[in-house]
Amino acid sequence: MTPRPTTPADIAPLHLPLPAAADTAPATAPEPAAVPGAAAGSATFAELWARAGEALADAPAPAPPAEPTAGPTAEPPAEPTADQGPDAPPTTTVPDEALTDGEPAEAEAEAEDAGADRPAGGDGAAEGSSGGEAGSPGRPDAFAELWAMVGDAVEEALSENRRAAGPDAAPPEEPGDADGNDQESAQKAPPTAEGVASGESIWHARSHAPSAPDARADPAPSVPDAGGRPAADDVLSAEAEPEDEVEAVTVSVPGPRAPGGERGAAVMAPSAPRGKAAEPAGGRAAPVRDGAGPGERAGGGRVRRRGPADPVRQVMHRHQTLIAGAVDVWEIAAGLEAHGVTDVDARRLRHRDVFGLAEELYARVPRAGQIAEPVQGEREGAWLHPPRAARYLLPGAVCAVAGRFLPAEAVTALVLVAAYAVLRRGPLHAPGRSAALWVCGLLALTSPTAPGLAASLVPAAYGAHWFAVRSRAQLAPSHGLDDFADAVRPRLAAVLAGYTAVLAALLGAAGPVAAPAALGLLLFATRLLALHGRAATAAAVLGAACAAEALYRLATVLGPGGPRAGAHALICGAAAAVAVVAAFRTLSRAAAHRPT
């Protein structure tokens, strides 16, 4: 039993007149006989027939079970559309509440059809037709008027129909039609579970006959591959008498063309001249056209097959990128609403609202590319440009030149001034005043005279820049904070060792190496700490070293012994060790390497 429709539109009875029994009786008489004689698909046709009977039996209006046999009677198209009586202007598919001013004409049925992304419910055909089936018999005058409207619509549709294009032409282009999903509908060759497959018209074969008039003129069942449709043809032709243009216009040519009759008879469109090529609907196979999604608006009794049996698939396809890239249901719902999908559309797809539809889409569409690939950006140059590094030669030059003429303290002062000027920008620039003050104090206390120390600003700049760039490059490929730390530590060790080696080489020639080297390492390590956001730590270490130096000075001045040789080296070395340990602990954290 096909599920009942849920929206008011679906169950609004179709008060369309059926031709008088007399008209249809002879037409339908041969029909049952023809059924067994149908070609391969006829077994399913009988099934369709039975189903149509059931559906009709449950239709709200008191329609006799024989109704479906009335040929191309006014049956609503597959969609759950609210079809009004024939006296009303063309039927509408928008549910009643959408109709304002009580005018059904306003909410055009075509709206539903045109929207390829609002396909009718999969088994809408059954419900729609069952709802609409209940044509009230015995209003032949209204029916003739209906047929007149139908004819107009069909005429219009014919002008665009691709009848001339032959059996394999693409679906006709009709104004207002959304993208045709006919190809998709074409794929549903065999009757689907609902039994009504993609609504290829039972007159489908006829449309590919040499010319429609010929087919029309030939009521005999000898349509080439319409094995099981003779009766249908008869019926159609009989009914079509008053109509000039009832054409078996198939909307689309399905790829796998199932034997005729198997595709349920396209539901006869109800009154509405849909203005689209509609396939003549076999009144019998009422539930038929379901799968045909939205497009099927039967203009003049022809249902157009537009759309797959599963209308949600159209929505999936249309919003493929949105859904595949979404991370959860809420994003999909937001995106759908931004694209104009409303609750009305969702209800047509058998969901309560857009959120339900979003849940189904989320479940059905496979996620694409959820794991972000590390973007291989341009590799930042890890080596400083020589022009940029040239400025760091200044303090060394000042030291070397002034060291000849001036005493140590003056040289230190000059070097400090030069260093301050040079360090205001560039890879060694770190905010934080306190660290700089402590550096000044320390240098004043220790008064190093080796020009190698001042010249070591250059390798310091290179080292700091290289370390920063290489560490940032490790952010993307790392899979975790521990991974990152493991990647950064060797680089930090390399930088510190490299700087110490270069410094030792620069100092090697002139004078003692240990004290200036330790001092240099201390300054470099604290500079690295300050560069990566740990200025407080750097300031603390430098302050401690300063204090130790000052104490030592005091001790040498006040105390008994003179200045010892390795004292400076010891103090600076200890401080440098502390700084290096702090650097290893904090600089291997990701928080220190935020990309700015």
Add this chain to the structure above:
Amino acid sequence: MRIALLTEGGYPYARGEGGAWCDRLVRGLPHHDFDVYALSRSPRTEAGGQVAPPEQVRRVLTERLWGDPPPDDAGDRSRAARRARDAAFRWHYGEFTAALAGGRDAAPAEERAERFAAGLYGLAEAAAEHGGLPRLLTGHDALLTLETACRAPGVRPLLGDITVSELLTATALLERQLRPLSLPWYGPEHLGSADVCHAVSGGPAMLPGLLAKRFCGTPLMVTEYTVRLREALLAHRAAAFTPAVRALLGTYHRLLAGEGYRTAALVTPGSTHVRRWQERCGAPRERMRTVHPGIDATRFARAGEAAEAEAAAPAAHADPTVAWVGRAEPAKDLIALLHAFHAIREEEPQARLRVFHLRSATEAAAAYLEHCRTLAAQLFPDEAAHAHAVGESPVSFEEIGSPGAPELADAYAAGDVVVLSSSSEGFPLSLVEAMLCGRPTVSTDVGAVREVIGGTGLVVAPRNPKALAEATLALLRGPERAARLGAAARERALALFTVTTCVDAFRESYLDVVAHHPVPREPLWSAAGAPRPFTSPAESWSPTRLAPSLLTGEHPR
């Protein structure tokens, strides 16, 4: 009554969205005192400057939700204090991120919401007690906590594979969103002095209100005209964040919205369209009340009255005109309108279409307008009355402000029928303006259109030019019906969508909230925290000042 307006990228900023109705609200309630606490969303918001607030607005406090974190005012803290602070932060942030990431122990929705609330309020208390929250939020502890939460059992694999750079991005964005936690607004002289906090949009604007409710007991009222959560989700997608970051941020916004709706004393959505999202996020129905936005009807008074006069003797014009007014954007689907007009012209050769557009704000919008002009030129060649007349196209694109339509009201009055052909829309203010001008409307069923129209206009399905054409033709050919619809629309708009209606609704809401949720402070509540009933009479909540101002000697109003 003292009302604290909480805005985010809105009212005091000239470029803020939704600032206009806030201004109308504030000006419509001159007897109350307003404090505006504004959060700015981007440098663009602040670059536009601020509008001059009326005198009811006592003060305006601002804060940025972008840019670098504020400098750390790290005073000298003892080692023990620092340890305590770090431990508290780790605990509360752990709860917070566990709720964001989901997982086995945070799977049920209520539990997740509770953990989120616990984490959020815990962070706020820690910020109030110790300070230094922004630095902690971007530090190593935060990264470690977030990583642990994402790698917890039961968390979806998308978050389980989060990389280090995504962790950094997520923590930076969360720190920005949690900036209001560190503000000094939650004391008795700021938000504690207000009688009600009114958050004029959902999302981050609710956060100060939540904290005020927690710390000071001030009741919170939330108004939403556009769904802030939806905007945030779309903005994250547009900003091309990686999926893991989007998942975390989206969850944050959603949980914050849910917490805000649950804590609020009253939630006022602007339309049913917004209401659905709020209910989905967990807003309780018994505390919701729909208040439609109101616009100024005096601008359209002349046009509306002229329409009413015409309605007495409706007659079809020789050249029936269809008007479209708005901002030309792809969402407005002008192309469908042009196709519909093409169909209309086949039936009614004398019809004209006038497209009144505002100046395009973005490049994309300008390009779309050009595209529409080209399409119109292709579809509608110039026509002339006879062989010696200068022809013109039946479709004309005019900018509002040009001599053809110097005012919005003129634009609406120029058409016999006003059409809205959008494929997606929020609250259609242009429809309301058309209704106020007494014009019959044909619109597409998107957003809150059906609710606004309510039967006084024709509604068709979107992206259906044929239906649009048929509906418009029906109105163009039936002047009596069109006049009836127009008159009905004007009455409906005057009844529902005017500023006075909106402001009155808010005034009642304020009184309602304040009466049911008084702030526990002296003299209503004793110092021990016990309420003292009958301390202050009902007149104390009256909006008028009963005593003359001593300084100016004015009479009580």
